[in-house]
Amino acid sequence: MIQNHTFKAKVNWTINEGGSTRNPRNFSRNHSVTIANKAALLQMSAAKPFRGDDTLYNPEDLLLSALASCHMMSYLYVCAQNNIEVLSYTDTAEGDLEVKTTGSGSFKRVRLKPIVTIKDTTQKTLALSLHEKANSLCFIANSCNFPISHEALVFVG
Structure with a gap:
């Protein structure tokens, strides 16, 4: 439905x-x-x-913030589904805007750079792989027409 x-x-x-x-x-x-x-x-x-x-x-700040925030919430959701206890999550996202001589423009790509700390060392590989699943669930990412990459790091705390 x-x-x-x-x-x-x-x-x-x-x-x-x-x-x-x-x-x-x-x-x-x-x-x-x-x-x-x-x-x-x-x-x-x-x-x-x-x-x-x-x-x-500015609107560009908010687009990037919305994308990073939505990805984080989707990631925490898929971690919960997989019984991964996340202790902390930080993202220093970057987006590249291209402006044409006509004055129009668009984002050409965004790089999310999440740094995640989890509790269980045996779940590190799974935790890293879940960023792809989180991206597929993220409402904002699904609304974008530019590539979004994930340069994720996972640590155990």
Whole structure:
């Protein structure tokens, strides 16, 4: 049975006093995102190369974060299915964005670099192999049209 779920986010942007969108080089990209029933709003902007505020989140940050977070949750799920006790999980994900001369662009690849610590040394090989299964379950990864690689390490703690 197929289940459908709808997610909603509210984006709010207002021109700064005295500002104008007539020149794409001169207006602020800063905006807020709120999600119903969530604690706080995200203050966002464009990425610095696109005239944004580098101290604020940008859509590219959030795409990469969503992918890394979804993979982690899928990985913990498949570890639980295989009775692997995970003690810690860290990922320093990287994504490569290609921008064309037309101004359009897309992510060309993402590298997830999870470092996982498990309890049982006999499960190390299985724990490493489960990243592939986790990727196949990850909703965000299944929605992407670029390659996602996993440079995973597993340690025993």
